[in-house]
Amino acid sequence: xxxxxxxxxxxxxxxxxxxxxxxxxxxxxxxxxxxxxxxxxxxxxxxxxxxxxxxxxxxxxxxxxxxxxxxxxxxxxxxxxxxxxxxxxxxxxxxxxxxxxxxxxxxxxxxxxxxxxxxxxxxxxxxxxxxxxxxxxxxxxxxxxxxxxxxxxxxxxxxxxxxxxxxxxxxxxxxxxxxxxxxxxxxxxxxxxxxxxxxxxxxxxxxxxxxxxxxxxxxxxxxxxxxxxxxxxxxxxxxxxxxxxxxxxxxxxxxxxxxxxxxxxxxxxxxxxxxx
Ligand SMILES: Cc1ncc(C[n+]2csc(CCOP(=O)(O)OP(=O)(O)O)c2C)c(N)n1
Ligand SMILES: [Mg+2]
Numbered sequence: 017x018x019x020x021x022x023x024x025x026x027x028x029x030x031x032x033x034x035x036x037x038x039x040x041x042x043x044x045x046x047x048x049x050x051x052x053x054x055x056x057x058x059x060x061x062x063x064x065x066x067x068x069x070x071x072x073x074x075x076x077x078x079x080x081x082x083x084x085x086x087x088x089x090x091x092x093x094x095x096x097x098x099x100x101x102x103x104x105x106x107x108x109x110x111x112x113x114x115x116x117x118x119x120x121x122x123x124x125x126x127x128x129x130x131x132x133x134x135x136x137x138x139x140x141x142x143x144x145x146x147x148x149x150x151x152x153x154x155x156x157x158x159x160x161x162x163x164x165x166x167x168x169x170x171x172x173x174x175x176x177x178x179x180x181x182x183x184x185x186x187x188x189x190x191x192x193x194x195x196x197x198x199x200x201x202x203x204x205x206x207x208x209x210x211x212x213x214x215x216x217x218x219x220x221x222x223x224x225x226x227x228x229x230x231x232x233x234x235x236x237x238x239x240x241x242x243x244x245x246x247x248x249x250x251x252x253x254x255x256x257x258x259x260x261x262x263x264x265x266x267x268x269x270x271x272x273x274x275x276x277x278x279x280x281x282x283x284x285x286x287x288x289x290x291x292x
Contacts, residue, residue: 020053024241028249036252040259054083063089063096066115070106073113073170084170085113086163092123094137103178107144110175114166115141117178118153120185125198138180146176153181154212157219183212257284 017027029036031045038050039057049057056072059065069087076083093099094117106113117137121128134140141148147169151162159181166177184207188195195204220226261268261276268276 017048017050017053017055020055022048022050022053022055024245025248026050028245029252032249032252033255034249034252035255036249037255040262041255063093063098065089066093066096066098066102067105069115070102070111070113073106073111073176074109077112082171083112084167085111086167087113087115089115089117090123091117091119091121091128091131091137092126093117094140095131103141103144103176106176107141107146110146110173112170112173113176114163114170115176115178116163117180118183119180120153120183122185122189122195122199124189124193125195127199136180138178141176141178146178148178148180150180150182153183154210154215156212156216184210 018024026036026038027048030039030043030048033041033043033045035041039047043049043058044060047058047060049055056065056068059068066087066089069085073083073085076085087102089099103115105111106115119128119137123131132140136148136150138148138150147166149162149166151158153159159179162179162181166179169175169177184204186204186208217226217231258276258280260279261272264272
């Protein structure tokens with residue numbers, strides 16, 4: 017979204033779930049969405065986005081525009097039923113969609129070996145009748161090349177592609193996960209040596225396109241920008257209570273109008289105190 021020009025402040029407001037959030041504080045953090053940059057709302061349920069992405073790709077084709085849909089998934093999502101439904105339909109109807117699987121070897125505590133008996137995730141595409149490509153997901157240039165080729169093919173009527181980007185989840189899945197309980201720290205240490213940012217940095221430096229000085233300047237500039245945006249986002253109030261009733265029906269029924277008025281007539285509930 018940021019690459020496509022979405023501004024940083026409303027992006028951060030989504031994380032705070034406040035009045036500056038386009039999704040009106042209704043989503044989990046980091047479930048951003050905005051029509052302005054063609055970013056469809058996330059579903060937290062793993063895999064549901066895949067049939068939706070194929071549907072959006074078919075809609076684009078019916079409307080006759082050049083839109084190609086990028087559908088992102090994890091290794092864990094590849095064993096959901098929705099994955100099969102999406103891949104099968106996309107293959108049969110040559111939908112303009114590119115499936116981009118970030119295989120980071122873990123779905124919370126489940127390793128890829130317990131996720132599939134296939135030799136890779138990319139190979140699954142063969143059975144659905146379209147190309148599957150496996151790339152080093154820590155190599156930004158390789159990922160760019162593979163995805164661009166797939167997008168160009170989809171745009172020119174060549175149908176879908178599944179791109180598997182192999183990488184590794186260095187950190188925990190979430191703040192409530194403790195990976196030391198289920199995986200070998202040595203494996204983590206091995207993958208740390210293949211840090212994608214380090215790889216890109218050394219390559220750009222070798223090509224004479226990047227220097228330590230440029231990096232220092234960029235870091236300082238970005239830090240200032242991000243801190244400024246956080247300070248601005250923090251100032252926004254909570255979403256208006258009555259926004260609860262928005263976007264449910266095109267024409268609001270009398271029952272909801274009545275509830276909305278009742279809510280507006282009642283005093284706002286005291287905010288729950290945060291525990292320390
Ligand atoms: C249908 C469903 N089942 C279980 C969960 C709980 N859950 C949230 S993230 C996750 C793991 C997803 O793994 P993966 O697809 O590999 O993505 P990653 O988090 O590694 O990027 C699970 C099981 C969920 N959100 N939805
Ligand atoms: Mg994963």
